[in-house]
Amino acid sequence: MPGSQEENVAHSTPKDPMAKPVLLIGLLLIVAAVGVLVNNLFNTIAKNSTKGAEDTTMQAAAADANLTPIGTVTAVDKSIVKEARSGEAVFNAVCTSCHTAGVLGAPKIDDKGAWEGRLGNGLDGLMNNAINGLNSMPARGGDPSITDEELSNAIVYMTGKAGIDLSSQTKTAAPAAGTEQAAAAPAEQAAPAEQAAAAPAEQAAPAEQAAAAPAEQAAPAEQAAAAPAEQAAAPAPAAAIDGEKVYKGICFSCHDVGVAGSPKLGDKEAWAPRIAAGNDAMYNNAINGKGAMPAKGGNPALSDDEIKAAVDYMANSSK
Structure with missing residues (x-):
């Protein structure tokens, strides 16, 4: 016998084909939302963590450089004899x-x-x-x-x-120093007598000072007038170095006689190609050495500016 009308209606209800896709999409959205939340959580922890903080080494070094004193003052006790170099x-x-x-x-x-x-x-x-x-x-x-x-x-x-x-x-200078001090003692003891003899001459000095006062009082006006000219004529620090003095201190030992092919002072022909190469090339050779010529003429205590001044002196004297 055929079933009842209600049973036939129940068995004939069609299935929804979009149910499964909608369910899958919903699950994917939930998983994506959870993933975003977890990622944000880890990012927040990482940002608030002190691990891997920004390196401030450069900033600290710059601050130390700004706080470095501009200059220093070294007190020297001249009573202490300078130690001889080895x-x-x-x-x-x-x-x-x-x-x-x-x-x-x-x-x-x-x-x-x-x-x-x-x-x-x-x-x-x-x-x-x-x-x-x-x-x-x-x-x-x-x-x-x-x-x-x-x-x-x-x-x-x-x-x-x-x-x-x-x-x-070798000889030791210490005993001689003691002897000199002992010999100097009598001369020092005789000093009061000499001072007493010199007293009348010193007493006459106030009169001489009084006579010289008008001339000295006029000096400030002359100094004030001369000050602008002196300030305008003040040379640059580099120009204050005496190249001739540096030359006569060490360079002359080779450049006076042309040792090992070094150009003699005043030899225009020998200096011409070197001058044509430019000052920088001559400075570089003198500072760093070239051929038989040692760096800085064999005296590393000389500054670069002193070497340059000596090169300028030699080049100008050989043009």
């Missing part, structure tokens, strides 16, 4: 320019035979030659600031490198 330090500063390569017959630092031929009078003979100069070697190696003790140290160092020990012939 023989190696003096050699590297001055002597190396000739005694490393044996320029103009100078004994090389490690040539024992060359040094033995000069030891006829021992260390004193070598010291006499170094202090006063010999042949092409200038007095004190061209640096008048070198003390006798430093010269002695340099000679002992060079001969020691050649296998000759002269350290036993």
